[in-house]
Amino acid sequence: MSESYGQPADELAERHQLNRLSPLVSTVPIIPALFIASFFMNGGFLWRSETVGVPIAGPTIVLICLVIVGVKYLQWRRYTYWFDASGDLRIDDGILNRNERKVQLSRLQAVDVEQPIVARFVGLAVVRIDVAGGSNSKVSMAYLTLAEAEAMRTELLARAAGAHDEDEPGVETPEELITTVATGDLIVSLLLRTVTFGLLLLTAALFLFTFTVEGAGGLLLLPVTGGIPLLMVVSEFFALYGFTVAKAKDGVRLRRGLLEKTAQTVPHGRVAAIDIVEPLLWRSRGWVRIRLTVAGVSSGGDGGSQAGLASTTLIPVATRELAMQVLAQVLPGVDVDQIALTGAPTRSRWRAPIQHSQLAYGASDLVFVTRRGYLTRHLSVVPHARTQSVSLRQGPFQRALGLSTLLVDVAPGPVTVEALYFPAEAMRDVADEQADRARRARATDWASGPDDSDHR
Amino acid sequence: MDKTIDETFAPPGLDWQRVSPKLTVARWISWLLFVPIAAGVVALLVVIPGVPPVIPVVVGLAGAIAFFWGMWFIARRTKSWAYTERTDDLVVTRGFMFKRLVIVPYGRMQLVDVAAGPIDRYFGIATLQLHTAAATSDATIPGLTPEVAGALRDRLAHLGEERAAGL
Numbered sequence: 001m002s003e004s005y006g007q008p009a010d011e012l013a014e015r016h017q018l019n020r021l022s023p024l025v026s027t028v029p030i031i032p033a034l035f036i037a038s039f040f041m042n043g044g045f046l047w048r049s050e051t052v053g054v055p056i057a058g059p060t061i062v063l064i065c066l067v068i069v070g071v072k073y074l075q076w077r078r079y080t081y082w083f084d085a086s087g088d089l090r091i092d093d094g095i096l097n098r099n100e101r102k103v104q105l106s107r108l109q110a111v112d113v114e115q116p117i118v119a120r121f122v123g124l125a126v127v128r129i130d131v132a133g134g135s136n137s138k139v140s141m142a143y144l145t146l147a148e149a150e151a152m153r154t155e156l157l158a159r160a161a162g163a164h165d166e167d168e169p170g171v172e173t174p175e176e177l178i179t180t181v182a183t184g185d186l187i188v189s190l191l192l193r194t195v196t197f198g199l200l201l202l203t204a205a206l207f208l209f210t211f212t213v214e215g216a217g218g219l220l221l222l223p224v225t226g227g228i229p230l231l232m233v234v235s236e237f238f239a240l241y242g243f244t245v246a247k248a249k250d251g252v253r254l255r256r257g258l259l260e261k262t263a264q265t266v267p268h269g270r271v272a273a274i275d276i277v278e279p280l281l282w283r284s285r286g287w288v289r290i291r292l293t294v295a296g297v298s299s300g301g302d303g304g305s306q307a308g309l310a311s312t313t314l315i316p317v318a319t320r321e322l323a324m325q326v327l328a329q330v331l332p333g334v335d336v337d338q339i340a341l342t343g344a345p346t347r348s349r350w351r352a353p354i355q356h357s358q359l360a361y362g363a364s365d366l367v368f369v370t371r372r373g374y375l376t377r378h379l380s381v382v383p384h385a386r387t388q389s390v391s392l393r394q395g396p397f398q399r400a401l402g403l404s405t406l407l408v409d410v411a412p413g414p415v416t417v418e419a420l421y422f423p424a425e426a427m428r429d430v431a432d433e434q435a436d437r438a439r440r441a442r443a444t445d446w447a448s449g450p451d452d453s454d455h456r
Numbered sequence: 457m458d459k460t461i462d463e464t465f466a467p468p469g470l471d472w473q474r475v476s477p478k479l480t481v482a483r484w485i486s487w488l489l490f491v492p493i494a495a496g497v498v499a500l501l502v503v504i505p506g507v508p509p510v511i512p513v514v515v516g517l518a519g520a521i522a523f524f525w526g527m528w529f530i531a532r533r534t535k536s537w538a539y540t541e542r543t544d545d546l547v548v549t550r551g552f553m554f555k556r557l558v559i560v561p562y563g564r565m566q567l568v569d570v571a572a573g574p575i576d577r578y579f580g581i582a583t584l585q586l587h588t589a590a591a592t593s594d595a596t597i598p599g600l601t602p603e604v605a606g607a608l609r610d611r612l613a614h615l616g617e618e619r620a621a622g623l
Contacts, residue, residue, distance in 0.1 A: 295589060387564075388560075388564050388588040388589050388590035388593055389558060389559060389560040389561065389564060389588050389590065389593040389595065390558075390559045391556060391557060391558040391559070391593075391594065392465065392556065392557040392558075393554070393555070393556050394464075394465070394551075394554070394555045394556075395553070395554050396553055396554075399555070404464070407592065409588065409590035409592045409593045410590050410592075411589045411590055412590065412591045412592075416592075424464045425464055428464055428465070428467060428557065431557065431559060432467075432559070435544075435545055435559040435561060436544075438561060438564075439544050439545070439561050439563065442561075442563055
């Protein structure tokens with residue numbers, strides 16, 4: 001992304017600055033940490049007046065804050081952005097190490113508008129831009145007013161789609177609301193997740209054990225068995241609260257967050273893979289969750305952070321019917337329920353006694369799907385055009401049964417597409433077919449939107 | 457095609473390229489490190505007072521069996537490696553205990569790496585690695601002579617550019 005220095009500046013382009021409150025707003029979140037540190041440092045002597053006559057901590061914190069604000073002010077003064085002659089976003093910043101970046105919008109993967117709690121009070125927002133490729137592919141602009149941030153998003157997405165119209169720049173098109181997740185459903189669904197529920201059961205068992213048997217040693221485990229699910233549920237609740245899915249001109253807009261609000265946009269055709277997840281205890285209610293992989297927004301792996309989890313969620317909980325409507329927005333023309341699935345052979349029971357009845361794979365002319373998992377059922381979908389490579393694997397156990405596992409490699413993210421435990425001979429042909437389907441799909445890339453300029 | 461490659465994982469009728477036999481020797485060298493460690497353990501058992509003399513003998517025998525089994529296993533595993541360039545993709549097969557067949561379309565290759573460690577350099581072999589946008593794509597070909605590796609890299613890079621298909 002970074003461009004060599006000494007590039008002729010675009011004389012005509014108008015350079016913009018970030019909001020003038022930015023230095024203050026980005027300093028405020030540091031203050032609580034300073035207070036906490038001052039209390040613990042050297043047994044809190046900073047807060048006792050005997051040493052110097054006054055509690056020295058107050059003035060020190062004020063001084064540190066002033067220095068930070070000063071540095072951030074200088075950074076803010078240096079930070080300018082504009083659109084260059086080729087229509088790409090340029091950012092020029094840095095005091096000691098100057099840095100001029102060119103954000104190539106043809107590779108844009110997603111644009112998020114976030115409102116951290118402090119920024120929300122003063123009506124400011126951060127624009128986060130994800131461009132595919134490299135570790136340095138994330139750019140954030142902090143802070144703009146919410147209106148400016150939304151206009152910026154519209155502008156970026158329009159330019160990325162090649163639909164930029166010089167006459168009317170940045171008009172926010174009306175969104176069409178698809179669904180809002182009810183708060184009650186969200187709480188119940190988080191509690192009924194397989195992991196959460198399992199740990200809660202364990203907690204209950206521990207209590208029972210402690211009351212029937214003498215000695216409270218088992219209670220030492222309570223923070224682990226009870227604390228972790230509680231933390232998980234609370235943090236996911238905060239991140240996913242008020243989840244709405246809306247259809248916008250430039251893609252699907254996902255809004256969420258209780259304290260920190262985020263509006264994420266999944267542009268048309270950028271979805272690398274999706275996973276329809278059904279925990280055991282959700283099935284009687286007919287609920288599903290959909291996770292998605294967008295190249296560049298990789299962050300949340302399987303054990304990823306909560307922020308990563310939220311940013312790879314297409315819908316946290318919905319009835320299957322509703323979820324399919326949402327899915328149709330990001331993968332137009334795909335109806336996973338119409339795809340004929342092939343089940344694993346009976347002998348796969350020896351390798352997977354519990355989940356073997358769920359194991360299946362199938363393909364349509366647009367996507368490849370696999371199903372696996374009993375306690376938590378995963379139906380993973382990858383468009384042929386997003387297939388990176390295909391591999392067939394077999395360990396000693398699988399060989400003894402004549403079975404193998406087919407893996408379709410996709411961009412890094414929460415979705416793993418694997419067809420577990422199918423006859424090896426047949427799967428080799430399926431792997432070949434999938435490689436061929438992927439090649440043909442790339443030739444006529446249905447999912448790449450109107451102007452996919454990364455075709456060369 | 458000899459029996460070192462399972463036909464399921466190497467469809468017959470393709471022009472399979474084998475890797476250099478030097479790879480086996482290079483991997484054996486690393487395995488030799490096992491000898492001083494095992495010898496050290498045996499020596500220790502002999503020196504420690506109160507250990508019945510039968511124990512170091514049994515441990516030594518077990519170590520020797522493990523060593524030769526390891527040599528045999530390494531030979532089988534390195535010989536199982538093969539690759540073929542098809543019209544639209546590169547196919548790599550490998551594995552003895554854990555078998556794997558990887559198909560990487562040329563259009564999806566983002567980067568082709570050639571690397572060689574000190575032991576590999578001594579034997580005049582190199583490892584070629586393909587990268588796609590997926591971190592899980594695992595296409596590695598060790599045991600190539602530097603000329604073959606270089607030529608293959610250039611050919612793959614060229615094909616990759618010709619058929620680049622974005623992400």
